[in-house]
Amino acid sequence: QQQVKQSPQSLIVQKGGISIINCAYENTAFDYFPWYQQFPGKGPALLIAIRPDVSEKKEGRFTISFNKSAKQFSLHIMDSQPGDSATYFCAATSRGGNQGGKLIFGQGTELSVKP
Amino acid sequence: DGGITQSPKYLFRKEGQNVTLSCEQNLNHDAMYWYRQDPGQGLRLIYYSQIVNDFQKGDIAEGYSVSREKKESFPLTVTSAQKNPTAFYLCASSIRGQNFDEQYFGPGTRLTVT
Numbered sequence: 001q002q003q004v005k006q007s008p009q010s011l012i013v014q015k016g017g018i019s020i021i022n023c024a025y026e027n028t029a030f031d032y033f034p035w036y037q038q039f040p041g042k043g044p045a046l047l048i049a050i051r052p053d054v055s056e057k058k059e060g061r062f063t064i065s066f067n068k069s070a071k072q073f074s075l076h077i078m079d080s081q082p083g084d085s086a087t088y089f090c091a092a093t094s095r096g097g098n099q100g101g102k103l104i105f106g107q108g109t110e111l112s113v114k115p
Numbered sequence: 116d117g118g119i120t121q122s123p124k125y126l127f128r129k130e131g132q133n134v135t136l137s138c139e140q141n142l143n144h145d146a147m148y149w150y151r152q153d154p155g156q157g158l159r160l161i162y163y164s165q166i167v168n169d170f171q172k173g174d175i176a177e178g179y180s181v182s183r184e185k186k187e188s189f190p191l192t193v194t195s196a197q198k199n200p201t202a203f204y205l206c207a208s209s210i211r212g213q214n215f216d217e218q219y220f221g222p223g224t225r226l227t228v229t
Contacts (some may be wrong), residue, residue, distance in 0.1 A: 046218070107157045
């Protein structure tokens with residue numbers, strides 16, 4: 001119940017296309033869903049995050065769509081660029097209780113944007 | 116220049132030796148975390164600490180130890196009991212309060228044990 005399942009494992013998109021990465025969870029207590037972007041040899045960086053009181057959040061070319069009833073959320077990268085090539089991780093946590101802010105991470109998606 | 120520093124970037128050790136990875140932050144964050152990253156497995160939580168002199172085991176704490184004597188520092192020791200220590204180790208921190216769940220990561224230390 002603590003798992004976050006992420007798909008696909010790898011993704012190849014042409015420049016200018018839309019990249020879509022999906023995540024699913026089971027724990028209904030999760031109430032914070034961030035996405036992290038990681039370049040090779042670097043630490044992950046927070047990209048965008050959503051709370052379950054909204055169904056969509058957009059920041060520039062990055063959009064999170066959230067479906068609370070289906071317990072799924074996804075990252076859309078519009079007009080994908082070669083510079084977006086990185087590994088993307090979804091995550092989830094429950095702010096309540098004694099979780100200590102523990103993030104549960106998905107397995108990661110390696111995105112490659114071809115010029 | 117605020118942030119999280121991890122040193123060294125690359126670390127090599129012989130099997131059977133303990134090794135300590137450094138993590139320092141000057142963000143005045145209360146909480147700090149250690150993750151291990153292996154190819155295709157995402158990030159797995161080793162230990163975390165919400166406050167000085169207190170820490171909790173994460174999902175894969177066996178073979179690791181930590182201390183939190185100062186707010187700024189959260190060193191991780193990989194002991195000889197850790198069966199597969201070669202990995203990329205990431206330290207993170209977060210502020211408690213409204214946005215305590217926004218974790219900021221350091222650049223990582225790649226440990227190779229032979």
